[in-house]
Amino acid sequence: xxxxxxxxxxxxxxxxxxxGVWKHxxxxxxxxxxxxxxxxxxxxxxxxxxxxxxxxxxxKGKITKNPFEVIDDxxxxxxxxxxxxxxxxxxxxxxxxxxxxxxxxANKALLCEHGPEIFDAxxxxxxxxxxxxxxxxxxxxxxxxxxxxxxNRFELIVGILNGTCxxxxxxxxxxxxxxxxxxxxxxxxxxxxxxxxxxxDGIDVWHKASILAWLAHGKWAPRKQTLVExxxxxxxxxxxxxxxxxxxxxxLAVIRREFxxxxxxxxxxxxxxxxRDILARVSGVNNGITLRGDVVGATTLxxxxxxxxxxxxxxxxxxxxxxxxxxxxxxxxxxxxxDKREKQGKAIRMADLDEIISPFxxxxxxxxxxxxxxxxxxxxxxxxxxxxxxxxxxxxNKGRGTVTLxxxxxxxxxxxxxxxxxxxxxxxxxxxxxxxxxxxxx
Amino acid sequence: xxxxxxxxxxxxxxxxxxxGVWKHxxxxxxxxxxxxxxxxxxxxxxxxxxxxxxxxxxxKGKITKNPFEVIDDxxxxxxxxxxxxxxxxxxxxxxxxxxxxxxxxANKALLCEHGPEIFDAxxxxxxxxxxxxxxxxxxxxxxxxxxxxxxNRFELIVGILNGTCxxxxxxxxxxxxxxxxxxxxxxxxxxxxxxxxxxxDGIDVWHKASILAWLAHGKWAPRKQTLVExxxxxxxxxxxxxxxxxxxxxxLAVIRREFxxxxxxxxxxxxxxxxRDILARVSGVNNGITLRGDVVGATTLxxxxxxxxxxxxxxxxxxxxxxxxxxxxxxxxxxxxxDKREKQGKAIRMADLDEIISPFxxxxxxxxxxxxxxxxxxxxxxxxxxxxxxxxxxxxNKGRGTVTLxxxxxxxxxxxxxxxxxxxxxxxxxxxxxxxxxxxxx
Numbered sequence: 001x002x003x004x005x006x007x008x009x010x011x012x013x014x015x016x017x018x019x020g021v022w023k024h025x026x027x028x029x030x031x032x033x034x035x036x037x038x039x040x041x042x043x044x045x046x047x048x049x050x051x052x053x054x055x056x057x058x059x060k061g062k063i064t065k066n067p068f069e070v071i072d073d074x075x076x077x078x079x080x081x082x083x084x085x086x087x088x089x090x091x092x093x094x095x096x097x098x099x100x101x102x103x104x105x106a107n108k109a110l111l112c113e114h115g116p117e118i119f120d121a122x123x124x125x126x127x128x129x130x131x132x133x134x135x136x137x138x139x140x141x142x143x144x145x146x147x148x149x150x151x152n153r154f155e156l157i158v159g160i161l162n163g164t165c166x167x168x169x170x171x172x173x174x175x176x177x178x179x180x181x182x183x184x185x186x187x188x189x190x191x192x193x194x195x196x197x198x199x200x201d202g203i204d205v206w207h208k209a210s211i212l213a214w215l216a217h218g219k220w221a222p223r224k225q226t227l228v229e230x231x232x233x234x235x236x237x238x239x240x241x242x243x244x245x246x247x248x249x250x251x252l253a254v255i256r257r258e259f260x261x262x263x264x265x266x267x268x269x270x271x272x273x274x275x276r277d278i279l280a281r282v283s284g285v286n287n288g289i290t291l292r293g294d295v296v297g298a299t300t301l302x303x304x305x306x307x308x309x310x311x312x313x314x315x316x317x318x319x320x321x322x323x324x325x326x327x328x329x330x331x332x333x334x335x336x337x338x339d340k341r342e343k344q345g346k347a348i349r350m351a352d353l354d355e356i357i358s359p360f361x362x363x364x365x366x367x368x369x370x371x372x373x374x375x376x377x378x379x380x381x382x383x384x385x386x387x388x389x390x391x392x393x394x395x396x397n398k399g400r401g402t403v404t405l406x407x408x409x410x411x412x413x414x415x416x417x418x419x420x421x422x423x424x425x426x427x428x429x430x431x432x433x434x435x436x437x438x439x440x441x442x
Numbered sequence: 443x444x445x446x447x448x449x450x451x452x453x454x455x456x457x458x459x460x461x462g463v464w465k466h467x468x469x470x471x472x473x474x475x476x477x478x479x480x481x482x483x484x485x486x487x488x489x490x491x492x493x494x495x496x497x498x499x500x501x502k503g504k505i506t507k508n509p510f511e512v513i514d515d516x517x518x519x520x521x522x523x524x525x526x527x528x529x530x531x532x533x534x535x536x537x538x539x540x541x542x543x544x545x546x547x548a549n550k551a552l553l554c555e556h557g558p559e560i561f562d563a564x565x566x567x568x569x570x571x572x573x574x575x576x577x578x579x580x581x582x583x584x585x586x587x588x589x590x591x592x593x594n595r596f597e598l599i600v601g602i603l604n605g606t607c608x609x610x611x612x613x614x615x616x617x618x619x620x621x622x623x624x625x626x627x628x629x630x631x632x633x634x635x636x637x638x639x640x641x642x643d644g645i646d647v648w649h650k651a652s653i654l655a656w657l658a659h660g661k662w663a664p665r666k667q668t669l670v671e672x673x674x675x676x677x678x679x680x681x682x683x684x685x686x687x688x689x690x691x692x693x694l695a696v697i698r699r700e701f702x703x704x705x706x707x708x709x710x711x712x713x714x715x716x717x718r719d720i721l722a723r724v725s726g727v728n729n730g731i732t733l734r735g736d737v738v739g740a741t742t743l744x745x746x747x748x749x750x751x752x753x754x755x756x757x758x759x760x761x762x763x764x765x766x767x768x769x770x771x772x773x774x775x776x777x778x779x780x781d782k783r784e785k786q787g788k789a790i791r792m793a794d795l796d797e798i799i800s801p802f803x804x805x806x807x808x809x810x811x812x813x814x815x816x817x818x819x820x821x822x823x824x825x826x827x828x829x830x831x832x833x834x835x836x837x838x839n840k841g842r843g844t845v846t847l848x849x850x851x852x853x854x855x856x857x858x859x860x861x862x863x864x865x866x867x868x869x870x871x872x873x874x875x876x877x878x879x880x881x882x883x884x
Contacts (some may be wrong), residue, residue: 024593034590034782067615082833132590138738147589148574148582150474151466151758218816278744281723288742295466296580296746296755300730303741313738316593328770340476 006039010070012092014047014063014084017106017133019056020312021080025319036323046070070138071096078322080315081105090114097121097129102322106133106311108207109254115220119338128325130318133206136161136287138310139303140317141421145291146213152293154216156440157255161208163285163305164192164199165231165251169270170283171237173249179232191285201230202268209253212289213266215338217257219344221266225350227277227412229269233433237363241404245389247272248280252438256351271438272361272406278302279438292440353413359388359437360407364422365430366403368394372427376403379421385410400429406437416431448481449765452512455525456489456505456536459548459575461498463522463753465709467761478765485838488512512711513538522757523547529825532556539571544764548575548753550649551846557662563631572760577650578603578729580752581745582759587657587733592734596658598882599697603650605747606634606641607673607693611712612725615681615691615880621674643672644693644710651695654731655708657780658750659699660787667792669854671711673678675875679805679835687831689714690722694880698793705793713880714803714848720744721880734882801830801879802849802857806864807872810836810843814869818845821863827852842871848879 046067079096089110096103132142171182186192206228214220250273256265273280278300282288287305288335292298304310386408393402488509521538531552538545601611613624628634640646648670656662692715698707715722719740724730729747734740746752828850835844
């Protein structure tokens with residue numbers, strides 16, 4: 001493509017993100033034009049429903065129901081795919097890429113499900129697919145991994161990647177709300193959907209974490225080999241344990257990479273994070289990610305992980321990068337970069353359960369009679385799992401008690417064996433509940 | 443310059459950063475070559491003393507005492523200026539830029555003192571000057587401002603930019619050390635120089651903050667209109683106040699921008715930061731910066747702010763950007779970007795003392811007799827400065843006491859007037875000591 005001096009921008013979808021992109025691009029048009037040395041043409045927006053009320057006013061000639069009017073317009077160089085979903089989004093994305101265009105996307109599910117196909121189209125037709133907005137909203141984490149910290153291999157990537165979960169856990173941990181009340185509040189505030197499953201059961205985080213792992217290590221983690229847990233089962237005793245021993249409750253994505261042994265792990269689960277860790281201080285609807293690189297050490301990025309404006313900031317950041325590349329005549333931004341990483345990723349295996357090690361927290365509901373504790377602790381002792389801290393409560397219902405405890409670092413396999421035996425005890429009255437304790441070292 | 447397929451890299455200076463760059467570039471050569479699609483030629487290093495013992499071994503033919511062997515070598519495309527200082531560094535930088543080369547620099551003083559001359563040379567000769575390593579070590583803050591958050595105007599940039607100060611204040615605040623002991627420890631650990639002036643009196647932070655302000659707003663803040671204070675005078679009563687009321691003591695650079703009124707402020711000073719703020723959790727030798735953008739909201743980056751490896755990570759990040767630009771045939775990376783910002787910067791004025799507002803903390807040493815407090819508080823009342831919190835101590839030396847207090851938000855001018863009158867009271871026994879209280883809103 002010859003370096004164009006007017007860059008045409010098309011938008012598919014006018015939800016909160018699409019409206020944010022339109023609004024801020026319009027507001028900053030002059031400023032961006034002056035800094036980038038080009039003319040910006042906010043050319044056309046495609047929507048499903050022309051009549052829907054929107055906070056942003058689009059001039060009549062610039063809005064259409066036909067997405068192909070946007071995608072196929074030869075004066076549109078950058079297509080922002082902001083419709084979500086994976087069927088039409090895939091169709092539109094591939095079509096734009098086949099025309100050699102730059103696609104800017106906030107669509108994590110699309111990238112997770114159709115990543116290889118999308119990047120094949122990039123390689124084949126010389127377009128570009130940019131996705132800063134797909135992970136952690138306004139936080140420029142994709143750029144940090146790809147560019148700013150390019151000198152590094154990442155031993156550890158750990159993130160709070162879902163603002164809804166983080167808001168709920170912050171309200172539970174700091175203000176004593178129950179899960180149900182905190183969820184209800186999040187829904188009323190518009191932070192959680194009517195059906196909150198994707199957020200609170202970890203699916204949204206699993207998508208984002210998969211993208212980060214693939215970006216850093218070139219490997220898509222198989223869903224079956226990934227632990228994905230949500231936050232539904234966290235109760236007051238867990239919050240109490242966290243508070244007494246100096247932890248914050250966070251829903252984490254943890255990606256570890258062992259370079260000598262050649263493995264990677266990806267886990268999505270609620271965890272206890274020591275209060276001294278900077279991630280413990282990422283509260284409310286914010287997201288935060290710590291990257292530990294072999295050269296730079298630990299670097300943390302935190303900020304608004306969702307919302308129309310924050311995500312629009314990431315989309316516009318990608319548009320600015322696209323413009324810089326388009327006007328310099330560079331054929332692609334960094335497609336071969338990812339290409340080579342994927343080649344390296346082929347050599348990586350997922351860790352097995354003996355290799356994934358952390359301290360654990362465990363909550364047990366026990367029959368309250370003599371000898372019960374001994375039976376429980378005998379199982380730990382048999383598997384050589386050392387216990388670090390214990391709290392035991394009387395239960396308001398006579399005849400049962402709650403025990404919460406933490407262990408020293410132990411493998412997932414060993415902990416699994418302990419849980420299996422605990423479940424078989426008649427004195428254990430409910431399914432044991434576990435949390436991992438995040439420790440940057442383990 | 444035609445897109446070269448072998449990129450020659452030269453290094454000036456082999457201190458801890460130079461050694462880190464050499465080591466990590468050598469270690470990752472294959473990986474980077476594969477990702478970037480070029481050959482890397484670690485071509486030559488210039489040092490002052492060939493015989494000095496270094497942890498990194500450079501092959502004999504690749505080390506020289508003559509910097510021009512590096513700069514003038516036509517096969518060197520990227521010159522890393524890592525010698526520090528501003529005289530020779532300026533000469534070498536300008537010479538490389540005149541040859542149209544990319545200069546990668548960790549030299550904040552050079553950029554502060556000779557920025558306009560350097561960027562003139564960039565514009566004239568088509569080279570490039572990259573400086574991610576000059577501010578906050580391994581944290582990719584320059585890239586975040588220039589690229590990732592390009593959609594934003596920054597109302598507030600606040601940073602902990604000196605690891606030595608932060609280590610000292612962390613040890614004082616969390617472990618009860620005196621300033622003198624914490625400084626001594628920092629020197630023993632190699633975090634502070636034998637002459638620690640540049641670090642603990644705020645000069646180093648002033649350089650870094652000036653660069654951030656110029657990058658974000660296009661204006662070099664005049665030194666005379668900038669408050670620059672260090673951390674020498676912080677005492678136990680200040681730490682005690684902070685702990686009792688939920689603050690951490692941090693040495694901050696604060697850059698505020700008011701878009702409607704057209705002003706900017708830059709201040710470097712120790713401050714009380716509320717514990718709930720994420721910057722309160724940036725401890726030890728780490729750096730942290732919060733950017734508040736009008737689109738994205740508050741985004742924080744934190745990590746290692748100094749040290750050979752972290753700074754080398756930033757230098758290599760810039761080298762990778764340079765290679766991407768050189769191989770795409772792009773004439774410059776983003777020179778005109780800064781150019782246009784500087785044009786906008788011309789319209790900005792520095793705020794005057796009425797416009798700079800924050801809550802203050804004040805420590806007074808008072809004669810201990812009836813009526814003294816009334817005389818003090820009368821001055822606050824006269825200037826309509828409201829007091830929020832007070833602690834009064836008996837002093838071990840009979841006849842004097844210490845009062846620490848905080849105010850509601852008030853302008854620098856008003857607070858200056860209060861201080862002036864306090865100094866004139868005979869009952870005020872020492873120079874009043876003030877700290878600003880950081881509040882993101884004010």
